Amino acid sequence: MTREQNISQSIEEKPSKRIMLDIKGLFKSFEDNHVLNGFNLKLHEGENLVIMGKSGSGKSVMIKCLVGLMQPDSGEIQVMGKDISKLNQTELDDLRTEIGFLFQGSALYDSMTVRENLEFPLRRHKKKFGDIKDTTALVTEALDSVGLAHTMDLMPSELSGGMKRRVALARTLILKPKIILYDEPTSGLDPITSKEIIELMKNIQKKYKTSSLIITHDVDCARVVSERMILLVDGINYAEGSFKELSELSDKKIRAFFK
Amino acid sequence: MPKVITIKTRIQDFFIEIGELSIFTGRFFKEVFSRPFEFKELIKQCYNIGNKSLLLVAVTGFIIGLVITLQTRPTLQEFGAESWMPSMVSISIIREIGPVIIALICAGKVGSGIGAELGSMRVTEQIDAMEVSGTNPFKYLVVTRVLACTFMLPVLVIFGDTIALYGSYIVENLKGEVSFVLYFNKVFNALEFGDIIPATIKTFFFGYAIGIVGCFKGYYCKKGTAGVGIAANSAVVFSSLLLFIIDFIAVFITDIFFEI
Ligand SMILES: Nc1ncnc2c1ncn2[C@@H]1O[C@H](COP(=O)(O)OP(=O)(O)OP(=O)(O)O)[C@@H](O)[C@H]1O
Ligand SMILES: [Mg+2]
Numbered sequence: 001m002t003r004e005q006n007i008s009q010s011i012e013e014k015p016s017k018r019i020m021l022d023i024k025g026l027f028k029s030f031e032d033n034h035v036l037n038g039f040n041l042k043l044h045e046g047e048n049l050v051i052m053g054k055s056g057s058g059k060s061v062m063i064k065c066l067v068g069l070m071q072p073d074s075g076e077i078q079v080m081g082k083d084i085s086k087l088n089q090t091e092l093d094d095l096r097t098e099i100g101f102l103f104q105g106s107a108l109y110d111s112m113t114v115r116e117n118l119e120f121p122l123r124r125h126k127k128k129f130g131d132i133k134d135t136t137a138l139v140t141e142a143l144d145s146v147g148l149a150h151t152m153d154l155m156p157s158e159l160s161g162g163m164k165r166r167v168a169l170a171r172t173l174i175l176k177p178k179i180i181l182y183d184e185p186t187s188g189l190d191p192i193t194s195k196e197i198i199e200l201m202k203n204i205q206k207k208y209k210t211s212s213l214i215i216t217h218d219v220d221c222a223r224v225v226s227e228r229m230i231l232l233v234d235g236i237n238y239a240e241g242s243f244k245e246l247s248e249l250s251d252k253k254i255r256a257f258f259k
Numbered sequence: 260m261p262k263v264i265t266i267k268t269r270i271q272d273f274f275i276e277i278g279e280l281s282i283f284t285g286r287f288f289k290e291v292f293s294r295p296f297e298f299k300e301l302i303k304q305c306y307n308i309g310n311k312s313l314l315l316v317a318v319t320g321f322i323i324g325l326v327i328t329l330q331t332r333p334t335l336q337e338f339g340a341e342s343w344m345p346s347m348v349s350i351s352i353i354r355e356i357g358p359v360i361i362a363l364i365c366a367g368k369v370g371s372g373i374g375a376e377l378g379s380m381r382v383t384e385q386i387d388a389m390e391v392s393g394t395n396p397f398k399y400l401v402v403t404r405v406l407a408c409t410f411m412l413p414v415l416v417i418f419g420d421t422i423a424l425y426g427s428y429i430v431e432n433l434k435g436e437v438s439f440v441l442y443f444n445k446v447f448n449a450l451e452f453g454d455i456i457p458a459t460i461k462t463f464f465f466g467y468a469i470g471i472v473g474c475f476k477g478y479y480c481k482k483g484t485a486g487v488g489i490a491a492n493s494a495v496v497f498s499s500l501l502l503f504i505i506d507f508i509a510v511f512i513t514d515i516f517f518e519i
Contacts (some may be wrong), residue, residue, distance in 0.1 A: 070386050095394040107388040111376075124393035175392075 016046040019081075020179050020211045021066065026075035028061055034220040035061050036072070037235035050214045050222045050243075052257055053232030059215045060104060062232070063181045066213075067101055068092055080178070085099070093124065100172030100180040100210070104187060108156040108171070115139055115152045118171050142170040145207070148202060162193035166200065173204065173222055182205070182214045186221050198224050219258060231257060276497075283475045283508055287405060290398050295391055297403050304407035307487045312368050312415055319364050320419035323356060324348070326368040332434060338433025341435055345442050353450060354458050357420040362465035365412060366498045373404050374494030376415030377477025378487040386478070401478060405470035412466025455516035461509035465502055472498035 021043035028036040035058035043049050053059050064070040066077060068084050078085050079095055087095065108117050108136065118139045143149045146166040155162060165185065172180060185201060186194035198221055205212060216222055222229060223243050231239040233253050239246055247258045328348055333337045335341050377400060380386050389396040424446060431437045476494040 064387070068390050069390060089395075096391055096393055099391070101388070101391045103384045103388055105383055107384040109380075109385050109388070110383075119392065120389075121392035171392075 017046070019043070020045055020047075020079070021213065022076075022078040023062075023066070024076040026062065026065060026077070027073045028058070028065060028070070028075075029051075029073060035235055036065075036075075038075070039232065039235060041213075041230060041236055043086055043213055045211055046165070046209060048205060048212045048214065048225050048227045050216060050226035050229045051232055052217055052222055052229060053215075053255075054180065054217060057232050058235055059213050059232060060183055063101070063183055063213065063215060066181065067096060067099055089154055097175050098178045100175065100177035102165075102168055102182045102185055104178065106156075106161075106168040106182040108159075108168055110156045113152070114148075114154050114159075114167055117156065117167065118174050121171060121175050138174055140172040143167075145173060145204065146170045162189050162196070165189065165193075165197060168196075169200065169204075173208070176208060178210060180210050180212045182212060182216075184216055184218075185214065186216065186218045191220075194218065194221065201225055217257075270446070273297035279479075280472070280475055283478075284471060286397065286453060287402060287430055287471065290395070291402050291406070291427040295398075297399050298401045299398060301406055305402050305411050308365075308369050308407050308411045309414065311372065312365055313418070314362055314410065315368060316361055316415050316419040317422050319360060320357070320422035321426040323352065323360060323419075324428075325430055327351065327356065327423075328427040328430040332430070342445075344431055344435075345427070345437075345445035348451055349424060349446040350454055352423045352427070353420055354454050355506075355510075356514030357423055358416050358462050358465065359457055359502065361416045361419040362412060362462065362469065362502050365408075365415060365466075366469050366502060367495055369408060370469045370494045370498045371491040373408075373473030374477040374480075375469065375487055375491035377401075377404075377474060378480035378490035381478065381480040382484065382487055397478075401474040404474055405467060408473075409463055413462040416462045416465075417459070453513070457509065457513040457517065461505065462507070464505050468501045468505055469498045472501060 006008075019042055019070050021041065023039060023041040026036050026039040027034075039058075039062060041049075041051075043060075051059055051062070061070060065072045066079065066084075068087075071085075081096060082091075082095060084092065084095065108114075109120065112120065118241050122135055122138065139152065140149055143152060148166055148167050148170065151159060151163065151167065156167070159167065169185075175205060182201065189197065201212065201214070202225060211226075214221070214225055217222065226243050229241060229243055229246055230237045231254060233239075239249065239251070239254055246254060249255070317342055328344065329349065332341065332344065335347070377386075380400070386396045386400070389399060424443075428437075428439065428442045432439075432444055474493040476490040476497070480490040
């Protein structure tokens with residue numbers, strides 16, 4: 001498909017805003033375990049989209065397919081108009097500079113200091129920034145935005161769970177991505193720290209004008225950050241709408257989320 | 260019949276594993292020659308491996324030297340052939356005992372370390388995080404570690420062999436009062452190219468085997484902390500087995516070319 005076709009197609013669908021992520025009919029199974037059965041999703045520019053689903057419903061599998069960490073069985077995935085299955089490694093890596101990925105378990109490199117963790121994404125993404133000799137400014141800026149500038153020289157093992165999550169967030173921010181994928185940003189954190197992380201996500205959204213896809217099963221988080229929500233049940237987008245709309249529906253499977 | 264079935268599946272699993280390891284090896288050789296090269300990480304890994312095992316290798320080497328000399332001395336004495344001690348000990352250490360024992364020690368120390376490290380990186384999604392941030396994790400983690408093992412094991416073996424010869428010299432000196440110069444004169448007179456070169460070449464393969472098996476087990480670690488334990492453990496078992504197979508092949512080939 002040519003670029004022109006792509007653009008005209010997206011104009012048809014949503015005249016005002018560009019489509020950042022577009023998933024059509026995503027299927028993925030592990031042997032007999034059919035995890036995704038035709039999942040669809042569209043993320044518009046500047047939007048906060050929340051995906052809710054219970055544990056094991058395939059949320060992590062879905063966003064791993066989005067960044068090419070897993071190959072879907074079938075379905076089409078477009079990131080900023082590019083079909084990721086058709087990209088070669090270099091093109092995929094270039095595209096990945098535009099996508100921040102916050103892992104469920106933070107995934108900090110535990111043999112490196114906080115500073116080295118933040119510098120790591122910069123090493124291969126010189127194209128976007130030019131050849132940076134001194135990364136201190138970038139690292140400080142990213143750490144400042146999560147309020148942890150003083151931890152620069154600590155090892156991840158010296159940080160608490162909430163701090164790790166924030167450092168991980170800083171690591172995704174350092175490339176100034178256009179899209180951020182949050183995989184359960186508040187899981188395993190106490191309510192107060194969760195609130196801080198949620199606040200942070202909103203600030204980041206304002207400051208960097210990112211489009212965010214937020215995976216969660218934390219209702220509070222969904223209420224505060226979501227502009228639109230998708231409920232992932234049985235491997236499909238079971239329901240779609242704003243938090244208010246969905247929370248008023250009477251379907252049994254949907255009610256279960258809002259108890 | 261359940262017993263037969265388990266043995267059969269075990270043998271099958273073993274061959275599946277060999278197949279997967281071959282694919283992994285193929286990928287290693289594809290990636291090792293392509294840019295970008297991770298020199299900094301390679302140097303760091305070399306340093307790590309050497310630093311971690313130096314003391315262990317030294318102690319083991321020293322004890323090997325002592326023990327072999329103490330054990331063989333009486334036998335040689337019976338034949339009145341004590342003056343053959345240095346040549347006998349040096350040939351057996353350099354050709355076989357040194358490389359094999361030090362490689363086994365490193366399989367235990369370095370191989371399990373790599374298996375556990377990469378395994379826990381896999382489980383905690385650090386490898387995925389690397390991939391997303393545009394660094395090829397295979398290149399950054401696997402290629403550097405395998406190369407570091409390949410280069411460092413010969414160094415460690417040479418170091419261990421030297422310490423072993425010192426150990427042997429100490430026993431000789433105490434029991435038979437041989438001077439240092441005389442002892443090492445005899446050692447180097449006994450050794451030929453046919454002893455040193457094949458023995459050194461095979462240590463490169465030993466190092467490679469330890470590295471590739473450790474990385475293979477860690478890189479494809481099963482989810483969960485139990486997976487990390489299994490990765491570390493099977494890295495040691497599998498690479499030790501592989502060491503003996505390589506040793507057998509190496510001796511076989513050496514026999515053809517050097518007619519030992
Ligand atoms: N690599 C894999 N191999 C086999 N099965 C997998 C793999 N990854 C995920 N699965 C299976 O896919 C299903 C969905 O997993 P996933 O991690 O996406 O759940 P999730 O929705 O993110 O749940 P949680 O909220 O607990 O994180 C699970 O049943 C899991 O067993
Ligand atoms: Mg998940």
